[in-house]
Amino acid sequence: MSDTHAESVAYVRDTMLPESPPPAAETGVTKWMKKNLFATIPNSVLTLAAILVIYFLLAATLPWILNGIWNATSIRECREIxxxxxxxxxxxLSDRWNQLLFGxxxxxxxxxxxxxxFLLLFVAAAPVMFFKYLPRQMLLFTGVYPFLAFWLIWGGSIVPPLLLLLGFVAAYVAFKALEKRGFGVAVLGGLGVLVVAIILAGSIGKIExxxxxxxxxxxxxxxLLNMILGTVCVSLSIPIGIALALGRQSDMPIIKWICVVFIEFIRGVPLITLLFVANVVLAYFLPPGTTFDLxxxxxxxxxxxxxxYIAEVIRGGLAALPRGQYEAADSLGLDYAQAMRLIIxxxxxxxxxPGIVNVAVGLFKDTTLVxxxxxxxLVGMIRGPILASTDWNGVYWELFGFAALLFFVVCYGVSQYSQWLERELNTDHR
Incomplete structure (x- = not known):
């Protein structure tokens, strides 16, 4: 009876079977290729076509790159070698690198x-770009950097940049002191202090x-010129664009129409036209004998x-916010400046x-229009002094390829940073 009873009881395993390795087609490189390159017949055809295109491109360019000549004094010597x-x-590039980078x-x-x-630029931008991971005290150097960079690049005495820095600090103190009397009064007070500082910088700036x-x-x-124009113009255009976007939505008709006319006029004029205006026409509106740096x-x-353009991008961001955000700011008793700064x-x-980065990347590339x-x-140096010389007349791909590489590195870095920043700020579904 015990044997019969033992046969009726199900066998229960008290140890786990060892894990079996996954099939070769479901792991590693094979799985990745099957999923991403050969998932369907159309994907497989496109993959093979892309491989052929890459092969022909590499077959044509690799010998040109690997057999390149780096030590020669002219294009004729290169051809002889x-x-x-x-x-x-x-x-x-070895002979004219200094002109390509510095003029x-x-x-x-x-x-x-x-x-x-240029190196200090990364130190100054780091606390702004990676604000979550760096101490806020580093922002002090960020505020000092524009004046330090001006002194380093243009030279001269350090007194004018230092006076301008103190002027901006005094303007900020005046703005905060007058803020309780109204936003407009605070702005006018800060601008007045800044104008006085600029006058002082010009009058006693010759101290050695x-x-x-x-x-x-x-x-x-x-x-160097492209970096100066790109960095300065992007840094200035973002706050000005924010002010224009807010002004366009203002309830004050004069402010609103000034911003509307400015935005629509600038967006309707090509940049190259504005550059010609800066180069030629603007001097006619200045008093005779006045020199205005180009x-x-x-x-x-x-x-x-x-x-x-940034004003329109930001206006789109403001329009995308639900009305409840504005009503929430009103329910908290915040004034206009506080609501905009803290909530909106x-x-x-x-x-x-994404839109701001798109404008910034396009703007940096458009600096070549100068x-x-x-x-x-950079492009002007290639088209002008370098190709005009008899030593290097006829070298095109190497020079313009080097220019393209520099612009690609900068623009790709900005693009990758913007994608990282979007992921960092994407807290809606966490």
Whole structure:
């Protein structure tokens, strides 16, 4: 009976079977290729076609790159070394790298100054770009950096930039002191203090303290000029664009129509036209004998151009917010400035990140248009002094490929940062 009873009881395993390895087609590279490259017949055809295109491109370009000549004094010497073989004449980059980066008039003994300013740019931008991971005290250097960079790049005495810095600090203190009397009064008070500081900087700016060799704006060139225009214009156009977007939605008719006319006029005019205005026409509106720096004129026009587009991007972000956000700010008893600073703008700017980055990337690439008004930026240096010389006349792919690489690195870095920032701020469904 015990045997019969034992046979009727189900067998229960008290140990786990060892895990079996997954099939080869469901793991590793094979699974990835099956999922992403050969999931369907159309995908497989497109993958094979793309592989063929990549093969032909590499077959044509790799020998040209790998057989390239880096040590030569002219294109004729490059061709003699190649002796009919396929290869690029990259010696032009070795010979003219300083002109491509700094222009042909910037003093060679002072290259360390713009290079140092470029490195410090990352230090100044880091607390703004990675605000969650760096101490807020680093923002003090961010505020000082524009004046330090101006002194490093243009040179001269440190007194004028220092006075301007103190002027901005005093203007901010005046703004906060007058804020209780009204936003408009605070703005006028801050601007008044800033104007006084600018006048003082111009009047006593000749005091010789920590003087560097002065470099004129007409001596700026190369990729340095593109970086100056791109960085300054993007930094200025974002706050101006925010002000224009808020002004366009203002209940005050005069403010609203001024912003509308400015935005629509700037958006309806090509940038190259504004650059010609900055180069030629703007001087006719100044008193006789007045000198107005060309780089400053170009910065004003490019900033105005970008501000109009950023204003529309931010206006779209403001329109995307539900009405309840504005009503929530009113229910908390916040005034207009507090509601915009604490509730409305943070959400609108988060929505507007892709559009702002799109304008910024386009603006940085459009800085090459200054070459049409005889400013020797990176493209202007290539089209002008370098290709005009008999030594390198005929070298095109190497020079323009180098320019494309520099712009791609900067624009791709900005794009990747914007995507990372969107992921960091995407807290809606966490």
């Amino acid at each position: 190649l002796d009919g073989a396929t290869g690029g004449c990259f010696a032009v 042909f008039k910037y003093p060679s003994t002072e290259y360390w100054r713009p290079a140092l300013a 303290v920590l003087r560097l060799e002065q470099v004129q704006s007409r001596d700026m060139g190369g990729f 780089i400053v004129r170009v910065i004003i026009m490019i900033t105005a151009f970008a501000s109009a 703008l943070p959400q609108a700017l988060k929505i507007s990140i 070459s049409v008004i005889s400013m020797f930026d």
